[in-house]
Amino acid sequence: MFLKRFLSTKSANGSLTSLGLLVLRIAICAMMLTHGLAKLSNFSDLSQNFNPIGIGGTLSLSLVIFAEVFCSIALFLGLLTRLATFPLIIAMCVAAFVTHGGQDFASKELALLYLSFYVVIFIIGPGRFSFDRFLWK
Numbered sequence: 001m002f003l004k005r006f007l008s009t010k011s012a013n014g015s016l017t018s019l020g021l022l023v024l025r026i027a028i029c030a031m032m033l034t035h036g037l038a039k040l041s042n043f044s045d046l047s048q049n050f051n052p053i054g055i056g057g058t059l060s061l062s063l064v065i066f067a068e069v070f071c072s073i074a075l076f077l078g079l080l081t082r083l084a085t086f087p088l089i090i091a092m093c094v095a096a097f098v099t100h101g102g103q104d105f106a107s108k109e110l111a112l113l114y115l116s117f118y119v120v121i122f123i124i125g126p127g128r129f130s131f132d133r134f135l136w137k
Contacts, residue, residue, distance in 0.1 A: 018127030022078075025126065028117045029076035032088070036068025052099045067091040075121070078130020085122040092118060 039046055039061060047057040050064075067087035074084035092115035100107040126132050 015128065017124075018129050021121070021124065021127030022129040024117060025075055025078060025081075025121065025130075028114065028121075029072040032068050032072045032114065036065055036072060040065050040069060052094055063087070064091050075126075078126035078132050079135075081126035081130060081132050082122055085118045088118045089115060089122065 047061045050057045050061045071084040095111035096108045
């Protein structure tokens with residue numbers, strides 16, 4: 001019975017989907033935090049040369065750190081999920097299409113992979129196992 005339910009499309013809206021979204025949120029946020037925390041710990045050095053969209057190194061780096069650290073933590077918790085994914089989507093678009101825009105696909109691949117996951121989470125939402133479920137219930 002479980003195998004039949006697991007293999008059928010009915011499980012697409014149930015607990016398995018929510019569990020899958022939880023695993024995806026935890027994995028993607030844990031990986032993104034490593035990038036954000038590295039930027040945060042090297043803020044003074046990175047801010048001098050970090051200006052992908054022409055608004056200044058300190059502001060650009062601060063916005064990316066906000067997305068990669070604070071929005072990742074919110075996404076990890078499933079807290080204001082769609083709002084938290086928006087800065088991450090923007091950051092990954094800038095990374096893929098501006099920072100690595102003129103480079104080969106391999107240079108853009110990681111940013112595009114993150115972008116894909118964030119778009120999926122933005123569309124589907126956090127699932128049942130999130131703080132959003134309690135906030136909006």
